Every structure is written in C-alpha cells, then in structure tokens.
Amino acid sequence: MMTFHSTRGLAPETDIRGVALAGLAPDGGLYLPAAWPHFSPADIAAMRGKPYADIAFRVLRPFFQGIVPDADLRTIIDTSYGAFDVADVTPLRQFDDSFYILELFHGPTLAFKDIALQFLGHMFDYLLRGTEKKLTVIGATSGDTGSAAMAALAGRAHIDLFILYPDKGPSEIQRRQMTCLDAANVHAVAVRGSFDDCQTIVKDMFADAALRDELNLTTVNSINLLRILAQIVYYFFAASRLPENAAPCFAVPTGNFGDIYAGYAAMQCGLPVAKLAVASNSNDILTRFFASGRMETGPVQGTLSPSMDIQVSSNFERLLFDLCGRDAAHLRGLMDNLKTRGAFAVTAAQMEKARALFAAGCAGDAQTLATIADVYKAYDYLLDPHTAVGVKVARDLASQLPQPVICLATAHPAKFPETVARATGQTPSMPPRLAGIMDKPERTALMPANKDVIVDYIKRNK
Numbered sequence: 001m002m003t004f005h006s007t008r009g010l011a012p013e014t015d016i017r018g019v020a021l022a023g024l025a026p027d028g029g030l031y032l033p034a035a036w037p038h039f040s041p042a043d044i045a046a047m048r049g050k051p052y053a054d055i056a057f058r059v060l061r062p063f064f065q066g067i068v069p070d071a072d073l074r075t076i077i078d079t080s081y082g083a084f085d086v087a088d089v090t091p092l093r094q095f096d097d098s099f100y101i102l103e104l105f106h107g108p109t110l111a112f113k114d115i116a117l118q119f120l121g122h123m124f125d126y127l128l129r130g131t132e133k134k135l136t137v138i139g140a141t142s143g144d145t146g147s148a149a150m151a152a153l154a155g156r157a158h159i160d161l162f163i164l165y166p167d168k169g170p171s172e173i174q175r176r177q178m179t180c181l182d183a184a185n186v187h188a189v190a191v192r193g194s195f196d197d198c199q200t201i202v203k204d205m206f207a208d209a210a211l212r213d214e215l216n217l218t219t220v221n222s223i224n225l226l227r228i229l230a231q232i233v234y235y236f237f238a239a240s241r242l243p244e245n246a247a248p249c250f251a252v253p254t255g256n257f258g259d260i261y262a263g264y265a266a267m268q269c270g271l272p273v274a275k276l277a278v279a280s281n282s283n284d285i286l287t288r289f290f291a292s293g294r295m296e297t298g299p300v301q302g303t304l305s306p307s308m309d310i311q312v313s314s315n316f317e318r319l320l321f322d323l324c325g326r327d328a329a330h331l332r333g334l335m336d337n338l339k340t341r342g343a344f345a346v347t348a349a350q351m352e353k354a355r356a357l358f359a360a361g362c363a364g365d366a367q368t369l370a371t372i373a374d375v376y377k378a379y380d381y382l383l384d385p386h387t388a389v390g391v392k393v394a395r396d397l398a399s400q401l402p403q404p405v406i407c408l409a410t411a412h413p414a415k416f417p418e419t420v421a422r423a424t425g426q427t428p429s430m431p432p433r434l435a436g437i438m439d440k441p442e443r444t445a446l447m448p449a450n451k452d453v454i455v456d457y458i459k460r461n462k
C-alpha cells in the first residue's frame with residue numbers, strides 16, 4: 001500500500017483514502033506520495049493506442065492498491081470517463097510536425113477540470129459508501145473548478161458542496177454553470193474579492209482544526225492530490241498517440257500550478273518529457289520566478305483568461321518541496337516568508353534544477369487575442385483564451401522547446417464567446433451541454449471576503 005506525507009512534515013502519514021477525504025494535510029501542507037510509482041519504457045510502450053480508460057487504470061492503479069480493489073477502480077474510471085463526449089476522452093490533434101493540441105474540454109462543463117473532478121466525485125462516493133459520514137466539500141474557483149465540481153457532486157447523498165468564487169471573476173457562462181444548477185446540496189458563494197481571497201479563506205478553514213472536524217471538511221481544489229493524480233493520465237495518453245520514442249514538450253496554461261504539476265508528476269513516474277512550458281497571463285508571478293529565482297506576490301489583475309487570474313499558485317509548494325531536496329523544515333521556512341513577507345527566494349542550484357525541467361513565459365490580453373485570430377486564420381480552429389496563452393508562450397519559447405510541442409487546450413472556446421468573437425469575428429456555436437443556460441434562473445449568495453461570515457453561512461445551509 002502506498003503511503004503519503006505532507007510537504008510540511010508535521011502531519012501523520014496516511015493512505016490514499018486519508019488523502020482524498022482530508023484534501024489539505026492537517027499541518028497546512030500538501031500531500032505527496034512517499035515515492036512516485038515507476039513506469040518502465042516497456043510499460044509505457046504497452047500503452048500505445050490503448051483506450052483512455054485503460055491507460056487511466058494502468059497509471060492510477062499503484063496509488064490505490066490495497067485500498068480500492070482493481071475491479072472497483074476500473075468501474076470508477078469507466079463511469080467517470082463514460083460521461084465524456086468523445087471516445088478518446090482527451091483527443092490529440094495534430095496541426096503540423098511540431099504543433100499539437102490536446103483537447104481537454106470534452107467533459108460535462110467543457111473545461112479540463114472535469115477530467116479530475118468526474119473521477120473525484122465517483123471516488124468520494126465509493127470511499128464514503130457504507131459509512132454514515134457526511135462530507136462538507138469546499139472549493140475556491142476562478143471559474144471552471146466550481147462548475148466541474150458541482151456537475152460531479154450534485155445530488156450526492158453524503159456530500160454538501162460550497163464553491164467560493166470572486167464576484168467579478170468568472171465569465172457569464174462560467175458563472176451561470178455554477179448558479180443555474182438545480183441541486184439542493186451544491187451552493188455557489190460569490191465573494192467580494194479575488195480568487196486568492198477565496199483560496200485563502202478555504203485554507204484558513206482547514207487551518208481551524210475544530211471546524212475541520214465539525215464539518216468533515218475536504219476540498220475539490222487541486223491542493224487535493226486526487227485531482228493531480230487523475231491529471232497525470234492525460235500526459236501518458238498524449239504520449240501514447242505520438243510517433244514512437246518522441247519525448248514531447250507540453251505547454252500548459254497555468255494558474256494554480258496544478259495542471260502543469262501533473263506533467264511534472266508524470267515525468268517523476270517515468271514518462272519521457274523534454275520540457276514543460278509554464279504559460280501565464282499578465283499575472284506573471286511564475287514567469288518572474290523562473291527568470292529570477294524569487295517568488296513575489298502582487299495584486300491580481302483581471303484578464304481575458306480569468307481561470308488563470310491567480311498570484312498564489314498553491315501547487316507550486318509541491319515542486320518547491322522537491323527543489324528543497326524534500327526537506328520539510330526548509331520548505332516551512334520558505335512558505336512562512338511567503339505568508340508574512342509576500343516573497344521568498346531559492347538558491348542558484350535549486351533554480352538550475354527547476355530550469356532543467358521548466359521553461360516559462362507570459363502573454364497579455366492583446367497577445368491572447370492575436371493568437372486566437374492567428375490560429376483561426378491558419379488552421380480554421382478556435383482557441384479559448386486560456387489555451388491561446390499557452391500557444392503564444394509555446395511559440396515565443398520555440399527555441400527552448402524541442403519538437404514536438406503539445407499545447408494543452410484547457411477550455412472549450414464556447415465558454416468565452418465574447419473574447420473569441422472579438423478576436424475572430426466568429427461566435428463559437430453553443431455546444432448542446434450549454435443549451436438553455438442563458439435563460440435559467442440564478443441562485444447565489446454574495447458575501448464579504450471574511451472567513452467567519454462564510455463559515456456561518458455554510459453551517460446554516462449544509
């Protein structure tokens with residue numbers, strides 16, 4: 001059985017069940033496996049051409065062994081990915097020799113968050129089966145996590161879900177996907193503040209041990225390792241569709257560093273990857289970090305790619321833990337600096353390690369629009385604004401990225417119709433999944449960015 005520990009080193013080791021149901025470790029750290037499983041070149045070659053669910057089973061099995069029997073894991077995977085629009089689940093599209101797009105937006109809410117959250121929803125159900133336990137699931141969202149979590153958890157008997165989102169953050173369609181849902185156990189909470197404010201409130205709730213126990217808290221944010229594990233799969237899937245022996249680069253539009261961290265985890269599990277390109281919008285804290293070795297938060301800016309309007313990338317802590325040689329005490333010092341002074345710096349040797357694996361760049365709104373226009377003209381293909389940030393950064397960094405380069409398409413363009421129309425003159429057609437959404441009544445609660453007020457609301461409404 002695999003054991004998991006916290007990046008902060010002050011929480012007891014646990015198994016995958018403990019990880020899933022706790023979300024954040026009780027010491028405020030993030031869970032990681034004591035050791036990543038290793039897939040040999042032969043294991044990886046055996047994935048070639050296999051169906052998505054098959055690859056998912058092979059990749060996820062080592063994490064769940066001894067807790068979830070193989071047959072049950074297989075059923076959970078088949079049910080989760082049966083809910084997608086296309087047989088390949090995350091189809092890989094080739095545009096030319098060096099430019100591929102991995103479409104991650106064919107799930108119920110049309111963003112890549114569905115891939116992990118559909119799995120997490122069914123896994124929560126499975127792990128709670130036969131217990132009287134009721135979970136309170138909380139999450140902060142910049143737009144897509146909220147709707148994907150709601151779609152995955154609506155109507156589930158053992159779960160109450162509360163989603164905090166910045167009141168001015170999400171696009172209208174993103175907001176409506178959260179507020180137009182008709183299920184008594186899911187609640188949208190509009191917070192007067194930024195995504196970072198929402199995420200801080202979620203983390204502060206976890207830091208309150210009495211509250212954590214009283215409510216049986218867990219989270220759907222990518223601080224929950226279960227999400228990362230489910231996302232490792234599509235890196236293996238993408239590689240399984242490339243010509244043999246290609247070690248691709250992946251360009252990943254990044255906010256909370258979850259999706260790209262899953263790529264890093266895939267490398268730790270043995271997947272050959274030449275480089276991971278971290279793509280940010282004008283909230284370029286990560287670009288500056290990779291240039292300078294100094295992480296320094298600033299105010300959040302609103303952009304055309306709202307799901308990446310984040311300054312504090314939670315999952316970066318998982319990478320930092322490795323850069324620190326898995327020294328939890330050292331990591332705690334850096335995280336303290338970030339909390340109290342809004343900054344920390346790493347050493348030149350640590351930066352060298354990071355730069356061997358990652359390249360980083362950013363794109364502003366004007367470049368995002370130009371990239372959407374350009375790709376439409378060249379390939380008759382509509383990018384959503386987040387994906388466009390990734391494509392632009394991949395182009396800017398081309399000299400550092402050995403071919404082939406796979407850009408992750410994180411949302412369907414129809415989720416951002418105004419931006420896509422502004423760039424191309426084309427309004428993406430509304431997929432059937434979104435039919436009627438503009439006409440439904442909305443249900444939300446507007447709250448100040450104050451933990452106590454929000455906790456009170458949760459207690460009254462769960």
Ligand SMILES: *Cc1c(COP(=O)(O)O)cnc(C)c1O
Binds near residue numbers: 259386
């Ligand atoms: C959440 C999201 C991102 C950022 O992903 P992280 O895992 O937070 O880095 C990028 N694009 C879209 C469309 C998203 O919903």
